[in-house]
Amino acid sequence: MNLDALKALLHARLGLCFEGHGEARLRRAIGERMAALALDGDGAYLARLGGDESELLALASLLTIKETYFYREAQHLRLLTEHLLPRLLRDRAPGVPVRILCAGCATGEEPYSIAIALRERWGDAAARLFRIDACDLDPQAIAQAREGCYRPYALRILDQPRLARWFVPGPHGLQQIAEPLRQGVAFRPMNLLADPYPEDLRGQDVIFYRNLSIYFDAATRAVVLRRLRALLRPGAYLIVGVTETLANGLGLLQLCEHEGVWYFANRSEGVPPARDLNPRNLGMIVPARPRPAGESSVQALVPPLPSTLPTPQPTPDPSPEPLYRRALALAQAERFAAARAVLAPVCAPPDSPARYHALHAHLLLEQGDLAGAATAAQRVLTLDPWSVDALVVRGRVARAQGGLDEAVDYLRRAIYARPDHWPAHFELAECRGATGNLEAARREYRIVLRLLDERRGAADQAGPLPSALPVADLRYLCRARLARLAHPA
Numbered sequence: 001m002n003l004d005a006l007k008a009l010l011h012a013r014l015g016l017c018f019e020g021h022g023e024a025r026l027r028r029a030i031g032e033r034m035a036a037l038a039l040d041g042d043g044a045y046l047a048r049l050g051g052d053e054s055e056l057l058a059l060a061s062l063l064t065i066k067e068t069y070f071y072r073e074a075q076h077l078r079l080l081t082e083h084l085l086p087r088l089l090r091d092r093a094p095g096v097p098v099r100i101l102c103a104g105c106a107t108g109e110e111p112y113s114i115a116i117a118l119r120e121r122w123g124d125a126a127a128r129l130f131r132i133d134a135c136d137l138d139p140q141a142i143a144q145a146r147e148g149c150y151r152p153y154a155l156r157i158l159d160q161p162r163l164a165r166w167f168v169p170g171p172h173g174l175q176q177i178a179e180p181l182r183q184g185v186a187f188r189p190m191n192l193l194a195d196p197y198p199e200d201l202r203g204q205d206v207i208f209y210r211n212l213s214i215y216f217d218a219a220t221r222a223v224v225l226r227r228l229r230a231l232l233r234p235g236a237y238l239i240v241g242v243t244e245t246l247a248n249g250l251g252l253l254q255l256c257e258h259e260g261v262w263y264f265a266n267r268s269e270g271v272p273p274a275r276d277l278n279p280r281n282l283g284m285i286v287p288a289r290p291r292p293a294g295e296s297s298v299q300a301l302v303p304p305l306p307s308t309l310p311t312p313q314p315t316p317d318p319s320p321e322p323l324y325r326r327a328l329a330l331a332q333a334e335r336f337a338a339a340r341a342v343l344a345p346v347c348a349p350p351d352s353p354a355r356y357h358a359l360h361a362h363l364l365l366e367q368g369d370l371a372g373a374a375t376a377a378q379r380v381l382t383l384d385p386w387s388v389d390a391l392v393v394r395g396r397v398a399r400a401q402g403g404l405d406e407a408v409d410y411l412r413r414a415i416y417a418r419p420d421h422w423p424a425h426f427e428l429a430e431c432r433g434a435t436g437n438l439e440a441a442r443r444e445y446r447i448v449l450r451l452l453d454e455r456r457g458a459a460d461q462a463g464p465l466p467s468a469l470p471v472a473d474l475r476y477l478c479r480a481r482l483a484r485l486a487h488p489a
C-alpha cells in the first residue's frame with residue numbers, strides 16, 4: 001500500500017505524522033477501517049477519506065493516543081488554583097466568569113480534574129466563578145467524556161476521600177463523576193487544525209494544552225500555538241505538559257515559572273519579536289520527545305503505540321532484566337503508566353535490586369505521586385544509601401513540597417556520590433536560587449553547562465533514568481537563569 005498520499009492528507013487535516021514506527025500503526029488502522037467499510041483498494045479508501053469528514057474522524061479515533069488520567073501532572077492544578085486563578089479573579093469584573101479551555105481533553109479526565117480542584121478551592125461558588133470548555137478531535141472520546149464514567153485505571157492516583165466525594169457508582173461497575181461537575185464542563189468535538197475556531201471560544205483566561213503537541217511536527221505546533229493564542233485574552237495563560245515546555249522567552253508567549261512549574265503568559269511586554277522562522281523563536285512548544293532519529297535507542301525498544309491504550313500486560317518473559325529494560329524504554333518514551341505495569345512484577349520479589357525500585361520511584365514522581373515517590377525512593381536508600389537516582393528523586397520531591405533545605409541535603413549527597421550528575425546539579429541550582437543563595441545557584445548552573453559540554457554527543461541522560469528535561473532545554477534554561485541572575489529585575 002502506498003501511504004504517501006494518505007500521510008499527506010492526515011498531516012494536512014489533523015496535523016498527525018506517521019513516520020518510522022508510526023507507519024505500522026497507520027497501516028493497521030487503515031486495514032481496520034477498510035474492513036469495516038468492506039473496501040478493498042486503498043485508492044477507494046483515500047477517495048472516501050478525502051470527501052467524508054466522519055470517516056476521517058473514525059480513522060483519527062484509531063490513530064490518536066488518548067492516554068490520560070485524573071490529576072495527571074497535578075502541579076498544574078496547584079498552579080491554577082493557588083497562583084493563576086486568584087490573580088484572574090481579582091482583576092475580573094463581578095459576574096464575569098473566568099474561562100478555562102482544555103484543548104485535546106481526550107475522555108474528560110483533565111477538565112473534570114480541573115472542575116474538582118476548583119470545587120475543592122471555591123466550593124459551590126466555583127460554578128458561577130468559572131466556565132470550563134473542553135474539546136478533542138475524537139467525537140467518541142467526547143461522547144465518553146460527557147458520560148463521565150471511568151474505570152479504576154483512570155482514577156488510580158486519586159485518594160479515597162477525593163473519590164468518595166466526587167464520584168458516584170455508575171453503570172457496569174464504573175465510577176461516574178458527580179452530576180454538578182459533569183454539568184460544569186461543556187464538551188465539544190473540535191479539530192485544532194480546522195479553520196476557523198468557533199467564535200464563542202474566544203476570550204479564554206487559561207488554556208490547558210497538555211500532552212498533545214508532542215504528536216505534532218514543528219510546523220503544525222507553530223500553527224496550533226498561533227491559533228490558541230488568538231483565543232487567549234491579553235494577560236491570559238497557556239499550560240502545556242511538563243515534558244513539552246519550551247524553555248524559551250522569545251516568541252509569541254512569555255515563559256513564566258512559579259515554584260518550579262512552567263507556564264506561558266499572553267503578554268506582549270518584555271517579549272522580543274520572533275527573530276526568524278526557527279520554531280524556538282516562534283514561541284513554540286518544542287517537545288521533549290520524541291527525540292531526533294538516532295539520538296537515543298528508545299525507538300528500537302518501544303513498540304508503536306496502540307491507538308487505544310489497554311492496560312499493559314507484562315510480557316510472558318519471566319526474567320526480570322528484559323522487563324526492567326523495557327520499563328526503562330517506556331519511561332524514556334514518557335509512557336509512565338505502561339512502564340509501571342511492566343515494572344510491577346520485577347519489583348515484587350523481596351530481593352529485587354535497588355535500581356528497579358529507583359525506576360519505580362522515578363515513575364511515581366513523573367506521575368505526580370509525590371508521597372509514593374518518596375516512599376519508593378526511601379526503600380531504595382535502605383538498600384543502597386548512595387543510590388544517586390533515589391537521592392535525586394527524594395530531592396525533587398522535597399523541592400516540590402517546599403522543603404528546600406531537605407532537598408539541598410539530598411541533592412548534595414547525590415553530587416557527592418556522582419559529581420558529574422548534571423540533573424542533580426541542576427536541581428541543586430534551582431533550590432539554591434529559590435533560597436536566595438544566588439552565588440551558589442550561579443555556580444551550579446555553570447557546572448551543568450560545563451558537564452553538558454563535556455559530554456556533547458553522548459546520551460541524553462546522566463544515568464539509567466530519563467532526565468526530567470531534555471538536554472537542549474536544560475542548556476537553554478541554565479543560560480537563561482544565569483542571564484537573569486546577572487541582571488536581576
Ligand SMILES: C[S@@+](CC[C@H](N)C(=O)[O-])C[C@H]1O[C@@H](n2cnc3c(N)ncnc32)[C@H](O)[C@@H]1O
Nearest residue numbers: 064065066067068104106136137191192210211
Ligand atoms: C494524550 S491525550 C492528552 C489528554 C490530556 N490533555 C492530558 O494531558 O491528559 C491527546 C489528545 O489529543 C487529541 N488530539 C490529537 N490531535 C488533535 C487535533 N488535531 N485536534 C484536537 N485534538 C487532538 C487526541 O484525540 C487525544 O485525545
